[in-house]
Amino acid sequence: MxxxxxxxxxxxxxxxxxxxxxxxxxxxxxxxxRPVPPAPREVVPANRLSRTERAKVLAVLTSDEFVDATPLQIFAELLDRGIYLCSVSTMYRVLRENTLVKERRRQARHPARTVPELVATAPGQVYTWDITKLPGPIRGVYYDAYVMIDIYSRYLVGVHVHARESGPLAEEMMREVFAIHGIPEVVHADRGTSMTSKSVATLLADLEVTRSHSRPKVSNDNPYSEAWFKTLKYAPVFPDRFGSLSDARAFMDEFRDHYNHEHHHSGLGLHTPAEVHYGLAAAKAADRAHVLNTARAAHPERFSTPDAVPKILALPDAAWINNPANRDDPQTYQPAA
The missing domain is CATH 1.10.10 (Arc Repressor Mutant, subunit A)
Known part of the structure; x- marks a missing residue:
């Protein structure tokens, strides 16, 4: 203007x-x-203490006699002596102006947690695992499903169901997974009791596997496990309750096989986890490209590009937990609570 x-x-x-x-x-x-509004003028309160009076109040508050007392105690003590300097709120105001008000109690100091940043460019590099509850036959009875996932291929390398959660049971699952699928470079988990147990820590240290943990109260630090649990529990075949521990184990085994070998994952170019995990995705992609080229040759008017493959069929080069490129995005790079 x-x-x-x-x-x-x-x-x-x-x-x-x-x-x-x-x-x-x-x-x-x-x-x-439009008329120009008049400049606001500062109105000095009539009951405001002068500079000299405020200096006197500060001197009393910081004197050797009252330096460790609260303004409320000082106010009462001065009244008993027949002295009135100012109100309690004014005492606090004077102290605040001189940066002399702070919390005296010992406050818990939580150090800043390191954001886990993990990348996998091939199967067998980074595994993530977690435990979820499966409803038992009656209210209050639950079974614990231990699930370990390869973050690059989304392949379920381990699914165990037990009646309780414990570190030795988690160690047992890991030994079985490592014997079948090989020892990964990194194992990531949240900070649950089983994940941080001595038995699991000792096993990974003996195998020279790097341990990685989520920040407290940040579920986004373990996205692959959390997303798979939602896929499991939102599936139409997931029951309201399991009749027994054996029923839960049978269901999880069947669901694992279906997910690994039949589920076309949108994050894997619509390949199944097994195709990516065992190196079959490239051949499958070539077959799909041939089908698309045949269809494009028959009806070129139905395709907007001459030879491009739909983006949804592209297999990502890497899988990330907290990609550093997304640090400026608060929705994908959530700070610790």
């Missing part, structure tokens, strides 16, 4: 000034006719 006023004051026609500044003439005219 200032530029418009300067142009018109120098004799520039209003129409040209409007074009140059992007301000319509109607808006400029309306603002010029």
């Amino acid at each position: 200032g530029a418009y006023a300067d142009l018109t004051a120098q004799g520039t026609p209003t129409r040209q000034a409007s074009v140059l500044t992007g301000i319509s003439r109607a808006t400029a005219s309306r603002r010029q006719q």
Whole structure:
């Protein structure tokens, strides 16, 4: 608005000034006719202490006699002596102006947690695992499903169901998984009791596997496990309750096989986890490209590009937990609570 006023004051026609500044003439005219509000003036409260009085209050509050006392105690003590300096709130106000008010109690100091940043460019590099509850036959009875996932291929390398949660049972699952699928470079988990147990920590240390843990109260640090649990429990075949521990184990075994070998994963170019895990995705992608090229040759008018493969069929080069490229995105890079 200032530029418009300067142009018109120098004799520039209003129409040209409007074009140059992007301000319509109607808006400029309306603002010029609007009365300018008077500058606000500072009103000094009539009951405000003078500078000398405030200095006197500060000297009393910080004296050797009262330096460790609260303003409330000082106020009462001075009244008993027949002295009134100011109100308790004014004492606090004077202390606050001089940065002398702070929490005296010992406060818990939580150190900043390191954000886990993991990347896998091939199967067998990074495994993530977690435990979820499966409802038992009656209310209050639950079974614990231990699930370990390869984050690159999304392949379920281990699924065990037990009646309780414990570190030795988690160690047993890991030994079986590592014997079948090999020892990974990193194992990631949250900070549950089983995940941080001595038995699991000792096993991974002996095998020289790097341990990685989520930050407290940040579920986004373990996205692959959390997402798979939702896939499991939102599946139409997931029952309201399991009749027994053996029923839960049989269901999880069947669901694991279906997910690994039949589920076309949207994050894997619609390949199954088994195809990616065992290196069959490239051949499958070539077969799909041949089918698409045949269809494109038969009906080119139905395809907007001559030879491009749909993005949904592209297999990502890497799988991340907290990709550093997303640090500026608060939705994908959630800070610790």
